[in-house]
Amino acid sequence: MSSKSDLFERPVGAPLLASTNTARVRDQAFSGFDLPxxxxxxxxxxxxxxxxxxxxxxxxxxxxxxxxxxxxxxxxxxxxxxxxxxxxxxxxxxxxxxxxxxxxxxxxxxxxxxxxxxxxxxxxxxxxxPPVPLYSGNDDQIDRYVRPAIAKGLKTFTAISEPTGGSDPARAMRTTAVRQGDHFVLNGRKMWSTNADEADFGVVYARTDPAKGRAGISAFVLETNTPGMHVSKIPVMRNHWTTEIALENCKIPVENLIGKEGEGFGLAQKWMVRGRLMLASQALGVAEEAIRLAVDWAKERETFGALLATRQGIQFPLADSLVELNAARLLTWQAAWKDDQGEDARVEASMAKLYASEMGFRVVDRAIQILGGMGLAKEMNLEHWFRDLRTMRIVEGGSEIQRYLIARDMLGAAAIGRRD
Ligand SMILES: Cc1cc2nc3c(=O)[nH]c(=O)nc-3n(C[C@H](O)[C@H](O)[C@H](O)COP(=O)(O)OP(=O)(O)OC[C@H]3O[C@@H](n4cnc5c(N)ncnc54)[C@H](O)[C@@H]3O)c2cc1C
Structure with missing residues (x-):
């Protein structure tokens, strides 16, 4: 498209898109979204x-x-x-x-x-x-942890968030890892780690150099039978529960450091796009099923002598749901496509995760309303998804964090009050 200055400087009456290379636009013309x-x-x-x-x-x-x-x-x-x-x-x-x-x-x-x-x-x-930062591990870590986890179908865990906060872990992290000879000694407390009570090992993040901020955070493989590691369940509203991990003088060998000291936060960020897009895809699948259930119900159920499907009060939320589902899918696919091109897709992934998780929650909520009492019955899937999708708006960066990341990209330094 023409730049802003092209538009202002063009002679009055000249076509708006005169400076656009129309041949290039034609070459890139929309060719449909058929999957290979x-x-x-x-x-x-x-x-x-x-x-x-x-x-x-x-x-x-x-x-x-x-x-x-x-x-x-x-x-x-x-x-x-x-x-x-x-x-x-x-x-x-x-x-x-x-x-x-x-x-x-x-x-x-x-x-x-x-x-x-x-x-x-x-x-x-x-x-x-297994936790994706492990794919960046050395050959020994791949052989000891990654291959067996995949071959045996082992559950693993990731421990970043702490009682002091999960949205801004680089600032909130208090857990330390101090090198003593051929070991690191870990002390601290982790919150919300999914599956740590059922896993053989996981990836834990700790400060190796507290003076360096995020560049002082390192990632380690932590085996759950390590002395000094205590795991307790934190029941939450979704079907699957989380855990709290206390680390008291937990000694782990230096070979369990993933990458180099200080690279932990970068490793976690490197894989964030995929993590957020996987959540977005889960919301898409669930929304699609919720719409199917609501459509089937509306076509079967009669009230006041007519099918629910004949009522606009039922048709409109169904229509909105399908529109929003398709919009969420396009956002998700666009971000994923960009990631596969090797481009920075963090903002697009934030848009997809934000929109898809909120869309999924709205769609399931509408489906529950359309099914009435049956929407709340435990034997239907809707009430499971309702609780799970509610948690999705908080995990892997809450909706506010995604909005913040998108706005920061739009506003640049002004987002933190600087006039550059
Ligand atoms: C079911 C579940 C599973 C989880 N699994 C894991 C796991 O396996 N491993 C792991 O490490 N963590 C896990 N988490 C933790 C999760 O990532 C955090 O809960 C999440 O990042 C939010 O952190 P917090 O709970 O500390 O909220 P806080 O960081 O205290 O934030 C509180 C609220 O304020 C909002 N907020 C924060 N900053 C701003 C701002 N600047 N402006 C406006 N609003 C803001 C947040 O979005 C949130 O809604 C899990 C959490 C849950 C609930």
Whole structure:
């Protein structure tokens, strides 16, 4: 498009787009959003797998279950592995599926179309990829932790947030790691770590040089049987609970440092785009299912002598839901595509996570309203998703943090009160 100065300086009456290279615009013309055939097939097969294998198992469970029980999960995992649906996002060389960010957003949406779509799409049926900063680990760390975690389907945890705050961990972090000979000694407290009570190991972040701010934060592999590590559950409103971790003179070998000292925060940030887009994709899958349930209900249910589907009070929220779902998908796909080009997609990922998580919550809320009492019944998936999507607006950077990141990109130094 013409720059602002082109528009002001052009002769009066000249066409607005005179300075635009129209040939280039034509070359880049919109060519539709058809997915590559291979990706479309993968997405279709995964969708069928969720519908035919996972959904019936979930429907057979007691409505108060918070996850697929281990024995049933093991059977489903075996089926998923036969189809190579295993740790799809992890690099191929470590035993994963090696999908790109865009490919992941497409398949994660389909993998999330069922009750236990959180915190891991598929409820663990497709494996639990280890914390992504570990992919930047050395060969020994890859062999000791990454490969076994993928091969055995081990749960792992990530511990960044602390009682002093999770939105701004670079400032709030109090946990320290002090080098003593061939060990680091960790002291501090971590909050909200998902799965630390069920995991063999995870990645923990601590200050190795408190004077250096974020450049003084390092990442370590922490095995959960390390003396001095105490884990306790923090029940929260969603189906899957979190934990608090107390670290009291926890000695871990220097070989457990990931990357170099001071690189921890950078490693966490490097993988943030993928993390946020995976959450956005989960919200897409759930919203799609919620809309399907609401449409089916509206076409069946009669009140005052007519189908709910005939009422504008039902039609309009359904229409809004579909529009918002499609908008969220485009934001998500655009951010993922940019990430795959090797470009900085952090702002786009913030937009996608913000919009998709808020959209998902609105859509599920509307679906509950359309189903009335049945919308709240435990045997329906809607009330599970309602609670999970509510938490999604807080995890991986709350909605306010995403808005702040987007606004800071728009406003530059003025966002922090400076006139440059
Ligand atoms: C279910 C669940 C699972 C989680 N899993 C993990 C995990 O596995 N590992 C891990 O390390 N952490 C995990 N977390 C922690 C999560 O990342 C944090 O809760 C989140 O980052 C917010 O941090 P906080 O709770 O300390 O809120 P605070 O940082 O205290 O913020 C409080 C509120 O204020 C808002 N806010 C903050 N700053 C601003 C501002 N400048 N302007 C306006 N509003 C602002 C926030 O968005 C939030 O809504 C999990 C949390 C939950 C609830």
């Amino acid at each position: 055939q291979e990706l479309q097939s993968l997405s279709d097969v995964l969708r069928e797998f969720v519908k035919k294998e996972i959904c019936p198992v979930e429907a057979s469970l007691d409505p108060t279950e918070r996850a697929i029980p281990e024995d049933k999960l093991a059977l489903l995992q075996a089926k998923a592995r036969q189809l190579d649906f295993w740790c799809l996002d992890a690099p191929v060389e470590f035993g994963g599926g090696g999908l790109s960010t865009f490919q992941m957003t497409v398949v994660w949406e389909q993998a999330s179309r069922h009750r236990f779509a959180f915190p891991v799409p598929g409820g663990g049926v497709f494996g639990y990829s």
